[in-house]
Amino acid sequence: MEQIERIAEMEKILRNAKPILSELRTAIDNYRSIEEDIQKLDAYYGSEDWWKDLEADETGILPEDLLRGVLSQDEVYDLLEEQMDIIREMQEICDIDILEVE
Secondary structure (H helix, E strand, C coil): CHHHHHHHHHHHHHHHHHHHHHHHHHHHHHHHHHHHHHHHHHHHCCCHHHHHHHHHHHCCCCCCCCCCHHHCHHHHHHHHHHHHHHHHHHHHHHCCCHHHHC
């Protein structure tokens, strides 16, 4: 019975892992499609243009219906920090000794 239980357990792992890895692949592809845009946002955040835009917002020059979350220091900062946290976590995952995987 040990053999049957082992095969059943490994089959369960295989069936659980396949869709998760597929989702991870999709998430990686999606991230790569916006990576340059996030770099542009990072360069904009705190730049001279950003400060000018913030001043325009604070003086009421910008249209009221304009979305302006990008002028919120917290929202952009939080997004960039989340990106860095995810990158660090992925680096930890990738630091597994390749011999352990093969």
